[in-house]
Amino acid sequence: MPPHLQTISLVLLSKKKFTFIFLFFVTLLVSLFSSDFLKSNDLGWALKFPNSLIFPFKLYISWSIKWLIESATFGLFTFNDFTRSISWIIEQPYEIILSFFAEGFYKGQGSQAILILSPLSWIAMIGIMTIVAIKIKDLSLALLTFFAFLYLVIFDQWHSSMVTLASIFIAVPFGVSIGMFFGILSYKSLNTYRIVNPILNLMQTMPVFAYLVPVLVLFGFGPVSALIATIIYALPPMVHTTYLGLKGINPSIVEAGKMCGCNDHQLLWKVEIPSALSSIKLGINQVIMLSFNMVIIASMIGAGGLGYDVLTSLRKLDIGGGVEAGLAIVILAIVLDRMSFAFIGKHKKFKNENLNFYKKYFHLLIIIFLILITYIFGFFIDLFKSYPENITLSTSAFWEKSIKFINVNYYDQLEIFKFYILKYFMLPIKSFFLSIPWPWFIFILVLLGWYYGKSKLALLNLILLLFIVVNGLWLKAMVTIYLCGASVILACIIGVPLGIWGGLNDRANKILSSIMDTLQTLPSFVYLIPVVMLFRVGDFTAMLAVILYSLAPAVKYTIHGIRGINPEIIDAGVANGCNKKQLLFNIRLPLALPEILLGINQTIMLALSMLVITALVGTRELGQEVYIALTKADIGRGLVAGLCVAFIAIISDNLIKSASKTLKVKYGFL
Amino acid sequence: MFKFKALISVVTLSLFFSYSSKAVESQDPIKLTLHDWSGQLITTNIMAEVLKEAGYNIELVQADYIAQFAGLQTGDLHLAMEMWETTGRDAIDEYTPDGRVINVGSTGMDAIEEWWYPSYMKDECPGLPNWEALNECAEAFSTMETAPKGRYLGGPVTWGGFDDERVEALDLDWEVIHAGTDAALFAELESAYQRKAPIMLWIYAPHWAPSKFEGEFVEFPAYTSECYNDPSWGINPNSAYDCGKPRGPIWKVASSQLKDKWPGAYDAVEAFTISNDEMGQMVAAVDLDGNSVEAVVADWMNNNKSRWQSWIK
Numbered sequence: 006m007p008p009h010l011q012t013i014s015l016v017l018l019s020k021k022k023f024t025f026i027f028l029f030f031v032t033l034l035v036s037l038f039s040s041d042f043l044k045s046n047d048l049g050w051a052l053k054f055p056n057s058l059i060f061p062f063k064l065y066i067s068w069s070i071k072w073l074i075e076s077a078t079f080g081l082f083t084f085n086d087f088t089r090s091i092s093w094i095i096e097q098p099y100e101i102i103l104s105f106f107a108e109g110f111y112k113g114q115g116s117q118a119i120l121i122l123s124p125l126s127w128i129a130m131i132g133i134m135t136i137v138a139i140k141i142k143d144l145s146l147a148l149l150t151f152f153a154f155l156y157l158v159i160f161d162q163w164h165s166s167m168v169t170l171a172s173i174f175i176a177v178p179f180g181v182s183i184g185m186f187f188g189i190l191s192y193k194s195l196n197t198y199r200i201v202n203p204i205l206n207l208m209q210t211m212p213v214f215a216y217l218v219p220v221l222v223l224f225g226f227g228p229v230s231a232l233i234a235t236i237i238y239a240l241p242p243m244v245h246t247t248y249l250g251l252k253g254i255n256p257s258i259v260e261a262g263k264m265c266g267c268n269d270h271q272l273l274w275k276v277e278i279p280s281a282l283s284s285i286k287l288g289i290n291q292v293i294m295l296s297f298n299m300v301i302i303a304s305m306i307g308a309g310g311l312g313y314d315v316l317t318s319l320r321k322l323d324i325g326g327g328v329e330a331g332l333a334i335v336i337l338a339i340v341l342d343r344m345s346f347a348f349i350g351k352h353k354k355f356k357n358e359n360l361n362f363y364k365k366y367f368h369l370l371i372i373i374f375l376i377l378i379t380y381i382f383g384f385f386i387d388l389f390k391s392y393p394e395n396i397t398l399s400t401s402a403f404w405e406k407s408i409k410f411i412n413v414n415y416y417d418q419l420e421i422f423k424f425y426i427l428k429y430f431m432l433p434i435k436s437f438f439l440s441i442p443w444p445w446f447i448f449i450l451v452l453l454g455w456y457y458g459k460s461k462l463a464l465l466n467l468i469l470l471l472f473i474v475v476n477g478l479w480l481k482a483m484v485t486i487y488l489c490g491a492s493v494i495l496a497c498i499i500g501v502p503l504g505i506w507g508g509l510n511d512r513a514n515k516i517l518s519s520i521m522d523t524l525q526t527l528p529s530f531v532y533l534i535p536v537v538m539l540f541r542v543g544d545f546t547a548m549l550a551v552i553l554y555s556l557a558p559a560v561k562y563t564i565h566g567i568r569g570i571n572p573e574i575i576d577a578g579v580a581n582g583c584n585k586k587q588l589l590f591n592i593r594l595p596l597a598l599p600e601i602l603l604g605i606n607q608t609i610m611l612a613l614s615m616l617v618i619t620a621l622v623g624t625r626e627l628g629q630e631v632y633i634a635l636t637k638a639d640i641g642r643g644l645v646a647g648l649c650v651a652f653i654a655i656i657s658d659n660l661i662k663s664a665s666k667t668l669k670v671k672y673g674f675l
Numbered sequence: 676m677f678k679f680k681a682l683i684s685v686v687t688l689s690l691f692f693s694y695s696s697k698a699v700e701s702q703d704p705i706k707l708t709l710h711d712w713s714g715q716l717i718t719t720n721i722m723a724e725v726l727k728e729a730g731y732n733i734e735l736v737q738a739d740y741i742a743q744f745a746g747l748q749t750g751d752l753h754l755a756m757e758m759w760e761t762t763g764r765d766a767i768d769e770y771t772p773d774g775r776v777i778n779v780g781s782t783g784m785d786a787i788e789e790w791w792y793p794s795y796m797k798d799e800c801p802g803l804p805n806w807e808a809l810n811e812c813a814e815a816f817s818t819m820e821t822a823p824k825g826r827y828l829g830g831p832v833t834w835g836g837f838d839d840e841r842v843e844a845l846d847l848d849w850e851v852i853h854a855g856t857d858a859a860l861f862a863e864l865e866s867a868y869q870r871k872a873p874i875m876l877w878i879y880a881p882h883w884a885p886s887k888f889e890g891e892f893v894e895f896p897a898y899t900s901e902c903y904n905d906p907s908w909g910i911n912p913n914s915a916y917d918c919g920k921p922r923g924p925i926w927k928v929a930s931s932q933l934k935d936k937w938p939g940a941y942d943a944v945e946a947f948t949i950s951n952d953e954m955g956q957m958v959a960a961v962d963l964d965g966n967s968v969e970a971v972v973a974d975w976m977n978n979n980k981s982r983w984q985s986w987i988k
Contacts, residue, residue, distance in 0.1 A: 316711055
């Protein structure tokens with residue numbers, strides 16, 4: 006780091022607030038006035054990186070993947086054989102579960118196959134899930150499960166739901182076990198942690214579209230590739246929670262284990278893992294939820310199921326069909342989420358050894374009985390095999406009419422609203438970011454990195470940003486930052502006050518969390534198309550979709566932050582004569598601020614991941630670059646653009662987390 | 676369905692199907708790819724039914740439109756029934772030269788892609804469909820963001836189409852806005868049509884939209900390859916793309932394995948043809964009237980027996 010930077014950062018440390026504001030205004034001035042100056046002085050390269058200097062990373066990546074598939078070999082077997090054998094391992098259990106849940110068992114291949122055993126009857130499936138719900142929690146969860154699955158039947162979503170459920174049942178165990186494996190490995194060896202951690206960060210921030218094509222090419226066509234993409238996407242939190250859980254064990258417990266003479270293996274499985282179980286279970290819950298997030302995208306590469314139904318309905322502009330299939334995903338996700346949470350909360354009871362066989366295995370016996378009975382009746386009565394189509398419901402007409410009503414009657418008002426937001430909010434932000442010369446932008450971020458994380462973070466920011474520059478994606482990256490920034494600002498303006506309301510009021514908390522759960526699991530495609538109908542394609546539509554998707558963490562973390570304040574501090578405030586307003590602004594908000602910042606951080610992460618999807622409504626940013634690469638099956642181009650998105654996410658993640666940490670130190674949390 | 680079951684049943688298979696009267700080259704399933712638009716599902720299902728009648732074993736697989744080429748190349752997939760000249764040309768050129776992917780010939784359908792407007796806009800702009808009327812009516816087609824220029828909603832950038840170049844070359848007072856997907860494209864059309872609001876957009880056929888909505892394609896100077904390659908050709912002597920979009924066949928592409936392993940099936944695929952009108956009607960029957968793809972295909976099979984029988988004779 007050159008000496009003048011050091012002095013500047015020293016100044017930063019001493020007069021922090023003033024310097025931040027000063028830097029912002031300088032940047033504003035640079036953005037407003039530098040472009041003419043640069044152009045007239047032949048310095049245009051600072052605004053638009055010259056094409057002739059772009060480094061062809063994408064070609065190298067494409068070539069190396071091609072080499073991997075076509076010529077890489079380990080001597081005895083080729084790389085291609087290796088990846089295909091992984092697919093084969095995943096395919097076997099998947100085929101069995103899929104046959105059992107949805108397709109039935111066949112003898113033979115293709116269209117000449119003969120059905121030898123039909124799939125599990127819907128009656129049996131509903132029964133099993135309800136009994137499991139009773140077993141792990143209580144009647145209310147059982148009722149929720151029962152009605153959720155009944156919805157699937159009545160709204161004619163059964164077959165697709167079972168296909169989706171089968172893929173979840175495979176993706177989750179694989180994700181959990183691979184995740185635990187790497188979590189334990191990272192815990193045991195610091196070097197592994199150092200390698201695994203940055204890879205995980207990349208996996209979490211890299212847009213899925215960017216690695217779909219490589220996965221397809223490496224693992225073959227069909228549902229297995231979709232499963233592998235889902236596992237890659239859902240895996241990282243499992244590693245993190247396992248690692249953190251094991252790290253957080255009270256050292257005296259491990260000592261006690263050692264004193265009892267455990268060997269390494271026993272220590273791990275009998276002492277450490279059970280102690281870390283609650284955070285491991287939290288990881289399982291995360292894997293389930295993330296797998297559901299992938300349902301739509303997985304269906305683009307052959308997973309079928311509910312995701313495919315959503316996509317095809319929307320291509321036909323059958324909004325109702327899309328909503329019903331989308332809600333089926335939400336319902337399945339919520340039921341499995343509640344079940345996995347109930348499972349986390351459940352403590353192992355000591356078994357009463359005196360119970361007789363029937364009492365001990367009562368629930369299991371009912372399940373087996375149900376399966377057998379429905380199979381036997383299925384041979385004679387069709388109702389047991391499949392729910393009759395003529396008594397299914399559809400709400401398609403309702404949705405179509407509602408959208409049409411709004412469209413015909415309120416379009417003009419919406420248009421004016423949109424026009425003002427675009428003109429006075431979005432376009433100024435856009436031109437601000439697009440006219441900052443890249444050397445200045447990098448300089449500012451390196452400075453921030455230096456302030457929060459010394460040379461390490463400063464260097465990281467420099468390298469990551471230069472990568473974007475030399476790949477010629479700077480302007481697209483700036484559009485990404487503008488769209489993401491505008492959406493995040495609005496999401497916070499809406500989300501933080503909602504969160505404060507939920508933090509102070511129990512009933513609001515309940516309502517808000519169920520709305521946020523729905524928003525997070527409802528596939529964005531479902532609302533993307535109606536939004537296009539009301540607001541046409543373009544940045545505004547994209548921004549609305551991003552806000553809807555990324556609102557949840559802003560609300561949830563704020564609620565969490567406000568509720569997590571030590572009540573004694575509030576009491577002290579009351580005792581000192583604070584009124585409600587003072588309590589909120591002088592005590593609650595400052596104390597909840599670190600948590601709120603983390604929520605905003607999550608909002609930014611979600612907004613970035615959603616931007617790739619908004620490319621489908623015509624935004625022109627990195628997401629579009631990834632999407633173009635996907636449709637052209639251009640592996641290198643997709644990965645490079647994906648990496649740029651990931652890098653932006655990593656930079657903002659590092660900065661905000663450090664800021665939150667600084668605040669926590671300031672307020673004495675750490 | 677699952678593999679080890681299949682392994683066990685190799686022996687039983689031969690017993691099971693020994694009664695099948697038609698001898699075909701191999702009982703391994705031929706994999707046909709399915710995409711996410713109804714027309715393609717119909718074409719593929721018709722081909723699948725015909726091949727089944729000939730005694731072949733068929734498997735239908737979901738695959739992405741362009742990404743499937745990698746699968747066709749390795750032989751993971753065998754046949755893709757719709758590869759549009761207008762959107763698939765680059766991929767065909769990239770993958771066919773080494774012979775592992777084969778262009779089996781036209782499906783008989785011709786893709787049309789062009790600027791399109793609903794009929795009610797003719798009152799505002801009586802000069803249409805002649806393209807020369809576009810400039811007079813630009814304002815009638817404008818929105819708040821584009822005024823006074825007309826707003827033309829182009830296809831996703833991935834479709835190409837050279838609309839930005841066309842607007843420049845023909846000196847049109849129009850702004851090209853790109854939709855991200857065709858779902859977004861038709862969502863806007865539906866919305867505008869409900870309000871009888873102005874709209875000009877990229878429509879392609881065969882598709883359900885031209886049968887659901889009343890409207891016309893704009894008539895640009897007809898496409899020739901010189902128009903795209905030679906600036907001096909056409910109205911604007913200094914610029915290429917001063918004409919309409921090319922129209923071209925929808926191709927069938929196959930893996931070379933199809934030809935090697937199931938030559939009889941390959942011949943049937945080669946013989947397959949169907950017309951734009953037939954397809955337009957079937958697509959409308961599925962997407963607008965809500966019939967299932969299977970029912971529509973079964974109908975076609977019943978009504979066209981002699982035709983498909985000649986493909987597999």
